[in-house]
Structure formats: C-alpha cells, structure tokens
C-alpha cells in the first residue's frame with residue numbers, strides 16, 4: 001500500500017509521520033519549499049478556547065500530541081505554555097465559556113483591570129473583558145514543520161519539494177499523482193490547505209470554502225516580558241513575544257488576496273497594537289509577510305474520504321491548524337490505515 005500526500009504543512013507532514021510509523025510507504029509532495037504554506041507563516045498561538053464540542057476535543061488531543069511528538073522525534077518545537085489571553089469588548093465575544101469548562105478547560109474570566117496581573121503594560125481601556133486559558137501556548141511554527149519533516153525522514157518518508165502535483169484518477173478511483181513523472185498510490189491525501197479547493201475543482205469535486213489571507217509582522221527584539229499569546233477578539237488583533245524578544249503580531253484575516261503584504265495593514269496594525277500596549281510605540285518593524293488558509297463554512301476541518309475512491313480530504317483548518325492539525329492528522333492516519341487494511 002502506498003500513500004501520496006499533497007502538501008508539506010502541519011497536516012500533510014503529521015499524517016505522513018503517523019502512517020510511516022505504522023509501516024506504510026508514504027511520499028509527500030510540496031509545490032514550493034517547506035514553510036511556504038500557512039504552517040510556515042502563522043503566529044503559533046495554541047488554544048482550546050473554541051465554541052464547538054468537536055473542536056475543543058480536537059484541541060485537547062492536540063495539546064498532548066505536541067508533548068508526545070517532541071520527545072518521540074527528538075526535536076524541540078520551541079513550545080512555551082504561558083497561556084492564551086482572549087480579550088473582547090463584550091462578554092459574548094469571549095465565546096462559549098461554559099462549554100469550554102464542561103470539557104475541563106480551566107478558563108478564567110476577568111474584567112479588564114484584573115488582566116494587569118498577567119500583563120502589567122496592557123491598556124485596560126482598549127477592551128472590557130478577558131478569558132485566560134492557562135494551558136494555551138505559543139509554538140514556533142518553523143520548528144514544528146522542521147521537526148515533523150525530520151520525523152518523517154527518519155522513518156523513510158520521501159519528501160519532494162518544488163514538486164507541484166495533480167491527482168490522477170480513473171474510473172472513480174485514485175491511481176496516484178503526477179508532476180513531471182507519475183507516482184502510483186492507493187490513497188492520495190489532499191492536505192494542500194488554501195490550494196486544496198483548486199485540486200478538488202480539477203477533479204470536479206464541488207465544495208464551498210473561504211480562502212483567507214492574513215497579514216503579520218515582526219519587530220526588533222526587546223527584553224522578553226509578554227508571556228501569553230494575546231488575541232483581541234473584537235478587533236482581530238493578535239500579538240505575542242518570541243523567545244528572541246520580537247513582537248510578532250497581526251490582524252486576523254477576513255478575505256482572500258494572495259500572499260502579498262500591504263502598507264495599509266502596517267498602519268492599521270500599528271494603531272491597534274500601540275493602543276493596546278502603548279509601550280510598543282517606536283519599535284521598528286523588521287519584516288512583514290502574509291499567508292493564506294482555507295476555511296469551511298461551518299468552521300470545522302474536513303477529514304474524510306471523498307467520492308473518488310482512495311482520495312482523503314484533510315483541509316479546511318481555518319485559523320486553527322496549529323491548535324488542532326496534529327489531532328486531525330492522527331485521526332486521518334487511523335482512517336487511512338483502516339482503508340488500506342480493508343482493501
């Protein structure tokens with residue numbers, strides 16, 4: 001049994017890793033370089049503060065997988081468990097706290113002033129309420145991808161970079177993938193993130209999805225003093241401080257527009273972030289970039305076999321791929337394994 005995986009983001013590489021551990025022969029195809037997709041461009045915020053039972057369960061499973069994989073692969077993902085702080089202008093915008101607590105999340109609700117116990121320099125006039133999830137974390141996304149790629153290679157998975165592939169299917173069944181050359185496979189996994197729709201379109205598979213572009217930037221380093229990941233849910237502003245001291249932040253994406261950066265974003269972000277943390281005024285931005293991700297209409301990931309036999313869909317993570325992607329990949333690998341055993 002052979003499995004071909006399209007996309008070397010968190011979803012594709014983690015699935016490859018889990019399958020290879022079970023002795024399956026896996027090949028991963030990446031159209032550009034590792035880190036080209038959203039998995040190499042995100043802000044690394046990890047939380048389980050979701051408003052849906054399935055997503056919360058996936059996120060809890062995901063938290064454990066980060067710990068497990070780091071030690072199993074022998075690679076440091078530079079994951080820091082300093083909590084996830086969600087701010088909002090109204091209690092409603094904090095989401096379904098009772099549901100989160102029902103699943104054991106120790107989420108603390110606070111009024112603005114209390115947040116100063118977590119981060120002293122926050123401007124308490126820029127928001128009204130907060131929910132703090134102490135088990136939330138920040139991970140360095142590049143390290144996750146490098147680590148998963150190492151884990152794959154150690155298990156004999158071949159990763160082809162700069163290899164854009166399309167799916168070959170005949171008589172309602174996948175045969176493999178092709179770029180210049182044909183690679184035979186019994187199962188093909190569409191883990192192509194924002195590009196997964198394009199791949200499905202070519203096969204005549206209809207799906208409704210949003211492709212979202214999100215911009216982000218990084219400043220020069222200052223002494224590390226912001227512990228948690230901060231998301232202002234009402235304004236879409238997010239920020240955190242890397243272990244090197246840079247402020248990494250941006251504005252949650254709303255619509256498509258490719259992977260180009262804009263001056264408009266920098267101006268909007270600078271205004272929002274310096275209102276929330278006035279001490280950041282004057283810091284130089286060293287680099288800015290953008291990434292794209294795909295989001296399903298119900299906000300839940302797609303993880304299922306589709307109408308073409310042997311084609312598995314693993315995409316549609318929205319702005320949650322780092323928080324649930326490993327868990328989804330583990331589930332996908334189990335379903336694929338079952339399929340290969342039944343064939």
Ligand SMILES: Cc1cc2nc3c(=O)[nH]c(=O)nc-3n(C[C@H](O)[C@H](O)[C@H](O)COP(=O)(O)OP(=O)(O)OC[C@H]3O[C@@H](n4cnc5c(N)ncnc54)[C@H](O)[C@@H]3O)c2cc1C
Pocket residue numbers: 006007008009010011012029030031032033035036037038039040041042043044045046163164165166191192193194195196199213214215216250290291292293314315316317318319320321322323324325
């Ligand atoms: C700015 C930004 C901030 C974010 N912040 C967070 C956050 O704080 N927390 C969080 O949980 N999530 C966050 N996300 C979302 C998260 O990054 C994504 O949900 C996740 O990375 C999606 O992973 P993936 O593996 O599905 O897709 P990707 O990482 O995009 O991987 C898909 C890969 O497929 C490749 N590909 C596409 N087509 C082909 C083809 N035909 N042949 C071969 N290869 C192909 C692409 O090049 C790409 O590398 C953020 C995203 C962005 C852009």
